[in-house]
Amino acid sequence: MKTGDHALQRLFRAAARGGDAEAAVLSPALESQLLRAFGERLSRPAPDELAALIVTIRRGLVAAALIALVTAVVCHHFEPSSIPAMDSLVMESVP
Numbered sequence: 463m464k465t466g467d468h469a470l471q472r473l474f475r476a477a478a479r480g481g482d483a484e485a486a487v488l489s490p491a492l493e494s495q496l497l498r499a500f501g502e503r504l505s506r507p508a509p510d511e512l513a514a515l516i517v518t519i520r521r522g523l524v525a526a527a528l529i530a531l532v533t534a535v536v537c538h539h540f541e542p543s544s545i546p547a548m549d550s551l552v553m554e555s556v557p
Contacts, residue, residue: 488496
């Protein structure tokens, strides 16, 4: 069983042992304030997540630039006449 499944099973067992205790009743003002704060927190990413996203995008752009550079160098290095045509490669491989 995975660790997450184990934790979930423990939570279910604890809830089953808890009985039928009534939930605490919140005032409508407090409830609306909590919901608004929760919604605002979900709508904007945490600073750590934003920094990780920026780093990931930057790394992706650097990788794309390197791939483009290597492709340009390889295409410039080989002249089209030095690369065998695909038709001749296919025809030579067929007995």
